[in-house]
Every structure is written in structure tokens, then in C-alpha cells.
Amino acid sequence: MRSSKDICYYDTHKAGEMGSKLSTNIDKIHDGIGFKLYSLMALFFSCINTTILAFIINWKLTLIMLVLLPSFILTALMTMKELQPNSKSAAIAQEIFSSIRTIFAYNSSEYEQLRKKGIVFGCYMAIIMNFLLIGSLSQNIHSLSEACGAATEIWQTLDEEELLNNNLSQTNNAIEENIDIVGDIEFNNVQFSYPTRKDIKVLDNLNLVVSHGDKVALVGSSGAGKSSCFHLLLRFYEPTSGTIRIDGRSIQEYNLTWLRQQIGLVSQEPILFGTTIYENILYGNNRKNKVSMSEIEEASKQANADEFIMRLPNKYYTMVGERGIHLSGGQKQRIAIARALIGNPKILLFDEATSALDNLNEKIVQEAIDSACKGRTTIFIAHRLSTIRNVDCINVISKGQIIERANHNQLILNKQGQYYQTVHKQNLPDEDNEDDFLIVKEPSEQESHSTKIHRHFSQESIDGDKNESGEN
Numbered sequence: 001m002r003s004s005k006d007i008c009y010y011d012t013h014k015a016g017e018m019g020s021k022l023s024t025n026i027d028k029i030h031d032g033i034g035f036k037l038y039s040l041m042a043l044f045f046s047c048i049n050t051t052i053l054a055f056i057i058n059w060k061l062t063l064i065m066l067v068l069l070p071s072f073i074l075t076a077l078m079t080m081k082e083l084q085p086n087s088k089s090a091a092i093a094q095e096i097f098s099s100i101r102t103i104f105a106y107n108s109s110e111y112e113q114l115r116k117k118g119i120v121f122g123c124y125m126a127i128i129m130n131f132l133l134i135g136s137l138s139q140n141i142h143s144l145s146e147a148c149g150a151a152t153e154i155w156q157t158l159d160e161e162e163l164l165n166n167n168l169s170q171t172n173n174a175i176e177e178n179i180d181i182v183g184d185i186e187f188n189n190v191q192f193s194y195p196t197r198k199d200i201k202v203l204d205n206l207n208l209v210v211s212h213g214d215k216v217a218l219v220g221s222s223g224a225g226k227s228s229c230f231h232l233l234l235r236f237y238e239p240t241s242g243t244i245r246i247d248g249r250s251i252q253e254y255n256l257t258w259l260r261q262q263i264g265l266v267s268q269e270p271i272l273f274g275t276t277i278y279e280n281i282l283y284g285n286n287r288k289n290k291v292s293m294s295e296i297e298e299a300s301k302q303a304n305a306d307e308f309i310m311r312l313p314n315k316y317y318t319m320v321g322e323r324g325i326h327l328s329g330g331q332k333q334r335i336a337i338a339r340a341l342i343g344n345p346k347i348l349l350f351d352e353a354t355s356a357l358d359n360l361n362e363k364i365v366q367e368a369i370d371s372a373c374k375g376r377t378t379i380f381i382a383h384r385l386s387t388i389r390n391v392d393c394i395n396v397i398s399k400g401q402i403i404e405r406a407n408h409n410q411l412i413l414n415k416q417g418q419y420y421q422t423v424h425k426q427n428l429p430d431e432d433n434e435d436d437f438l439i440v441k442e443p444s445e446q447e448s449h450s451t452k453i454h455r456h457f458s459q460e461s462i463d464g465d466k467n468e469s470g471e472n
Contacts, residue, residue, distance in 0.1 A: 264340030330361025
């Protein structure tokens, strides 16, 4: 199934439930149309054959038994509950039936007397065989019915996807752009609430201007609306009201696929796939077959990754393992930055890209970020002071609004401001210590929810792993 569903779809459908439903339904379909379908057909023809056999033995008696068949079925249904607890009695009866040939053998001296009775018994056994076959038939019909139901659920999901893809294609009706954007960004009176929690206003008439080439930071307490700005800029969602523009043009006027190609996104937890470094860097790139090795190396150098890659046994063709298990956190993050740079985007978004790293890796990755930002419009969401100290402008967001806007040196002078209060509440005696944290994160329920969405875009697939801040 393609991953082009609307993000809202994944808000209301948990990834685990979707995967479980798909796996279970496919198993049911396989069971229903595989061996069970073959068994169903075999049993059906067996029922016909045994009925014909009963008619050959004695057609009159067979007709009588067939007339009595509904009463037998009704009696069986009525006594089923009573028969279930009597497993011991059923076992004894089963033993008798399984030994029927032996019992008859020991009565062979009465063969002539039993021959006539055998005719009746033969008809009776043929009908009983039909009962048994019908019972097996009903079990297989149940499996086939389950398969049909499972197939219906899958087709319904595919129909939902088709509808969502049609909606997506409508947003992509704009002609794919052949222009180079500059990178000016503007949020104008933007209001936003998540579709699953419409009663909570995440952004409240937010206004933000980022000039091309600038480095800007968004800071604030958990749930303030920081990551929601990224979600809207990438058009994971549409704002309730207001306008978001790039280069003076509403982002809704751009081709959606093209728009996202102009934006590089680096998350806190980099998602690598169980393939080579080469493939991971090229992942999602629309020019995959046209990207030269020199371009990949250049992107890796900008991401401060080329040096460690060249020390690996197979260099760029080294397998990283599932989720990049063979690499350190800093190495994975630098590969993620190289992936963001390979498409040469004019806008870079860093969502707490260094907050999960130790001090040494944080410094190396920060150098890579500084190199990557050159000539690009860059927006940071950060909790480390070292990440935002040297940005052009820090925007402090509270309750969906920007309440302070200036650089670090200016904001720290306002002792009544939230930025100053937040920094000093962390007991940071040395403001020049680049390992200091700016804000302590305590993810809320909604933040955890929206970060999973953020990750879906990164991996083309809804899987949330760690509970992170997402609607900051």
C-alpha cells in the first residue's frame, strides 16, 4: 500500500492496528482461498457422491431420511450445548464408532440376518456421512466467509486510499514547478487545531517572517506549537485560517510534491533503513538515477560524514543494519543531514536534531549543521542553548503565539521575559557553556501523537517509537 494517505488518516488509525489488521486479514484470505477452498469443493462433491450412493442402496429409505434431515439438524443444534460438556461420553461414543468394523466382524455368524439390516444401516451411514461432511463443509464455509470479510476490509482500506489519493491529486493539479525558490517564509495570522482535537487551539493568530538565508529558532515550553509550524509548512495539515507563504506565494498554490522537495527535514531520531549508506542518503530523492557519486560525497562532506564513511570497510556501500544499528547516534544524524542536503533544498528544518546526542557527537553534528545552513533558510526547534545561541533570531512561542523575538544577547537582557526566566530556571550559571540545556522537555499526550506523524513523513511509513515532543 502506498504511503500517500493524508496525515489525518494516520491520526485516527494507529500504525500497530493497521499492520495487525492487514497481516491478519491477509492470513484469513490465504486460509480461505487456499487449502480451505480446495477442501470445500472436495466436501461438496463428497456430499453429492454419498447422497447418490444412498439412493443406489435404497432410494425409498434415502428419501425418508432426507425428509427427516431438517429435524435431525434442528435436534443437533438444540443439543449442541448439552453435548459439549459431555466430553467423556462423546469420547466413548467416538470409540464405538471407530471400532464399528471390529464389532461387525465379531457378529459375522449372523450375517444373513444383518444383511437386510445392513441395507438400512448402509443408507443410515450414508446420510450420517453426509451430516459429517456437511459439518466439515460448514467449518470451511466459515473460513471462506472470514476470507470474504477480510477481503472486504482490505478493499475498503484501498477504497479509502483511492479517495485520499484523489484528494491528494487535486492538491497536485498545479503544474510542477521549474523555478528556484529564494526561501522567504511568512506565517500570516495562522490558526490551527489538530483534526483529532479540534477543541484545542495549537496556533493562535501566529505571525512569523523568515527572510531567505536567515537562521531562526523556535523555542518555548512543550505544547507551545513549535513543531506544528513545521507540520503546516510541509503541508501535513492545512491551517484552520490564515496563510503561509513561500516567496510571497501561498504554499497551497505550489505542487505538493515539488514543495516538499524544496524542504529538507532532519528530526531528533534519524530513521535509517537496513541497506547501504549510499541508499540511505539517496532515500526519497526524486533524482535518484541522476545523482552522481561526487554529489553524494559533496553532501556527505557538508554533513561532516564523508570522513567517517571513508574509514568504513565498504565505504558508502557499508550496510548500516536495521534502523542503523551499526552506527552511532552522531553518525546516523550526519547521514540524515546528508540525505536532507542531497536534494539541494533552499529550506532546512531541524527538529531538535542534536538533543539526543552526547556532548562530543553534539559538537560534531553542530558543525555539520552550521555547514549545511550556508545559503539556506534554516529554522531550528531546539532545547540546547548551543544550537540557537548564534542564530539570527529567536522566536519564543507560548500558547500558539510569538511573545518574544530577538537574538540571544538581546533576549537575555530582558529579565522579565520568558526566555530569560526559562534559561535561568535551568540553573545555568555559565551562559557560555554550550552543553547547557535551554528547556526541559516533558512531552504531553498531544505532542507524542503529533511526533508520530512527523516520523511517518521521515520514513514513509506511521510507526512511532519514542515519546517525543511534537506539537512544540
